[in-house]
Amino acid sequence: xxxxxxxxxxxxxxxxxxxxxxxxxxxxxxxxxxxxxxxxxxxxxxxxxxxxxxxxxxxxxxxxxxxxxxxxxxxxxxxxxxxxxxxxxxxxxxxxxxxxxxxxxxxxxxxxxxxxxxxxxxxxxxxxxxxxxxxxxxxxxxxxxxxxxxxxxxxxxxxxxxxxxxxxxxxxx
Numbered sequence: 001x002x003x004x005x006x007x008x009x010x011x012x013x014x015x016x017x018x019x020x021x022x023x024x025x026x027x028x029x030x031x032x033x034x035x036x037x038x039x040x041x042x043x044x045x046x047x048x049x050x051x052x053x054x055x056x057x058x059x060x061x062x063x064x065x066x067x068x069x070x071x072x073x074x075x076x077x078x079x080x081x082x083x084x085x086x087x088x089x090x091x092x093x094x095x096x097x098x099x100x101x102x103x104x105x106x107x108x109x110x111x112x113x114x115x116x117x118x119x120x121x122x123x124x125x126x127x128x129x130x131x132x133x134x135x136x137x138x139x140x141x142x143x144x145x146x147x148x149x150x151x152x153x154x155x156x157x158x159x160x161x162x163x164x165x166x167x168x169x170x171x172x173x
Contacts, residue, residue, distance in 0.1 A: 016057055024053035072122070079121040083114055 007013070031037060031045035056062050123133065137143065 019062065020053045020057050023056045024049045027052045075122060075125055076118060079118050080114075083117060 027049035028045055031049060032042065035041075037044050037048070123130065138147075
């Protein structure tokens with residue numbers, strides 16, 4: 001005799017509905033909390049979260065994607081924690097890493113160093129050599145178009161940052 005199951009254990013729930021709502025609610029919460037799209041934009045945040053949820057569900061093997069993201073997130077959190085711990089030892093615990101009074105260039109340099117340390121730590125944790133990463137990133141069929149798009153997106157982000165900084169600081173003086 002087959003074991004009795006409840007309707008919430010049905011494949012449609014466990015494979016599609018639950019992961020969709022999980023991603024939708026997390027994305028919506030992040031967008032609401034960070035106000036990336038502006039304040040009082042709940043409808044827009046909900047719509048973008050809905051699209052993100054549908055993209056996840058339409059992914060071929062999203063459960064493997066989620067498992068890999070959790071793995072990288074846990075390793076990244078450990079690396080960030082150790083970095084902040086070391087920063088506290090070096091600074092004597094008196095200064096903050098994201099000190100609002102620090103000049104912008106120093107904050108950017110600290111963020112870049114932290115990002116590079118995280119990347120190197122992840123490579124070291126998985127036993128990946130830098131030569132194989134270089135080969136993977138730059139000697140593939142897709143490499144040229146990928147890096148062209150990355151550079152384009154970075155330039156757009158830089159231009160937006162400059163415009164937003166100028167408008168925030170009263171650039172019309």
